[in-house]
Amino acid sequence: MKLGQTDISIGKIAFGCWRFAGHDFGAADMLIRTALDAGMNLIDTADIYGFSEFPHLDDQGFGQAEIRLGEVLAAAPSLRKQMVLATKGGIDAIRPYDSSYAYLMRAIEMSLERLQTDYVDLYQIHRPDLTTPMAEVARALNEMVASGKARAIGVSNFTVPQMRALQSYLDMPLVTIQPEFSALEQAPLENGTLDYAEEIDATVMAWSPLAGGKIPLEDGPVQDVLDRIAKTYGISRSTAALAFIRGFGANVLPIIGTQNPARITESGYAAQVNLTGREIYDVVEAYRGESMP
Ligand SMILES: NC(=O)c1ccc[n+]([C@@H]2O[C@H](COP(=O)([O-])OP(=O)(O)OC[C@H]3O[C@@H](n4cnc5c(N)ncnc54)[C@H](OP(=O)(O)O)[C@@H]3O)[C@@H](O)[C@H]2O)c1
Numbered sequence: 001m002k003l004g005q006t007d008i009s010i011g012k013i014a015f016g017c018w019r020f021a022g023h024d025f026g027a028a029d030m031l032i033r034t035a036l037d038a039g040m041n042l043i044d045t046a047d048i049y050g051f052s053e054f055p056h057l058d059d060q061g062f063g064q065a066e067i068r069l070g071e072v073l074a075a076a077p078s079l080r081k082q083m084v085l086a087t088k089g090g091i092d093a094i095r096p097y098d099s100s101y102a103y104l105m106r107a108i109e110m111s112l113e114r115l116q117t118d119y120v121d122l123y124q125i126h127r128p129d130l131t132t133p134m135a136e137v138a139r140a141l142n143e144m145v146a147s148g149k150a151r152a153i154g155v156s157n158f159t160v161p162q163m164r165a166l167q168s169y170l171d172m173p174l175v176t177i178q179p180e181f182s183a184l185e186q187a188p189l190e191n192g193t194l195d196y197a198e199e200i201d202a203t204v205m206a207w208s209p210l211a212g213g214k215i216p217l218e219d220g221p222v223q224d225v226l227d228r229i230a231k232t233y234g235i236s237r238s239t240a241a242l243a244f245i246r247g248f249g250a251n252v253l254p255i256i257g258t259q260n261p262a263r264i265t266e267s268g269y270a271a272q273v274n275l276t277g278r279e280i281y282d283v284v285e286a287y288r289g290e291s292m293p
Contacts, residue, residue: 001251003042003084004175004202006152008121010084012271013242014042014205015264016255021050021064023259028068029075034261036082038268044178044205044255045069046088046126047111062093066114074116086122086176086205087111088156090129099129104140108149123150124178125166127157134162138169145172154178154202160192167200174202181206181252183222183241184214186287189248197250206245209254215241225286229279235269242270247280 003010015035020028035043050064057064066087073080089107090099098104108123123144125137144150154176155163167174177197181188181204188194188204197204210216215223216238223237230240242254256267285291 001203001253003122003152004154005173005200006175008084008151010042010203010253011039012246012253013038013040013267014044014086014253014255015040016207016257017043017045017065017069018049019257019259020045021053021061021068023068025068025071025075029072031259031261031264032069032072032079034264036079038265039271040256040264040268041082042084042086042122042205042253042255043069044086044088045115046091046124047107047114048088048091048093048126051093060093063110063114066111070114070116080117084121085115085117086124086154087115087120088124088126088178090126097127097129097131099125099132099137099140101136101140104137105143108144112149119149119151121151122154122176123152124154124156124176125158128155128159128162134165135169138166142171152176154205156205156207160196163196173200176203176205178205178207178255180208181245182209182211182215183226183244183283183287184211186284189284194248194250194252202250204250204252206252206254209242209245209256210238210258212257221286221289222283225282229275229282232279233273235273236266238263239266239270239273240275242267243273243275244280244283246270247275247277 050061054061141153152175156178179188226237226240
């Protein structure tokens with residue numbers, strides 16, 4: 001499939017680096033190769049990933065996930081060519097959100113430096129900054145693309161009105177929308193996020209697609225339905241959960257967070273599983289606690 005309206009080809013599952021900063025080089029290298037081998041060519045990171053994990057550092061680890069990924073890419077430049085590299089900026093952990101022109105232009109420079117690359121394939125605003133006019137955010141994003149520092153742009157955790165406002169000032173379409181979306185967090189089905197993605201032909205990158213581990217680790221009515229579906233297809237509950245969020249009108253790309261190589265490989269199977277409409281509605285109804293009207 002393609003990344004939004006671009007001609008950039010992406011696998012049906014993406015690999016996320018939120019929990020990546022603590023690995024040593026060898027483990028980090030192996031995880032990236034495992035993800036690429038499993039068809040996950042889109043690698044999603046952010047400048048903030050690692051923050052608070054390294055209290056002894058002055059910056060408490062801000063940038064550490066990018067630094068680790070950059071080391072892997074520098075050691076094996078061929079990996080960079082196989083990869084659709086996505087990062088995010090706009091959380092400074094204190095303000096806490098800053099999407100001013102000056103902040104974003106410096107943030108992308110710093111990300112490129114840490115990632116040891118000249119450009120990212122996708123730059124995303126991590127969270128909406130309520131204090132900066134959308135016209136100013138757009139000026140930064142337009143310039144990132146015009147200068148070749150980012151091939152495409154997207155947003156995360158934006159409401160639909162926020163995305164519309166930003167889009168109205170952009171020279172190019174937003175190609176990704178990144179909300180939290182899983183069998184246990186179905187708000188994007190109801191708040192217009194998936195519909196807006198269809199309207200502008202953007203890819204939905206679903207973060208925490210296993211609800212941060214609650215889907216495999218806890219039990220409940222949604223998990224019961226996923227177990228029944230999993231049995232039908234001979235897959236795990238987690239794989240069924242990834243297949244579920246791929247079952248809608250919009251193009252949804254789950255970003256898996258596991259740092260376990262066997263689970264990364266297994267997650268790749270979800271790209272081949274297409275649930276029936278009835279199975280999808282069974283999960284929706286279990287989440288809502290009632291049948292569809
Ligand atoms: N834009 C945003 O604001 C935002 C916010 C959060 C995340 N994200 C993105 O989304 C990605 C995924 O988020 P996430 O890490 O929360 O994803 P997730 O896939 O929902 O959760 C991953 C967690 O579940 C655990 N897990 C998975 N399968 C398991 C199993 N079978 N048994 C026990 N534990 C299991 C993993 O532990 P193991 O490693 O041990 O498997 C890991 O701790 C991030 O890397 C990041 O790229 C974006």
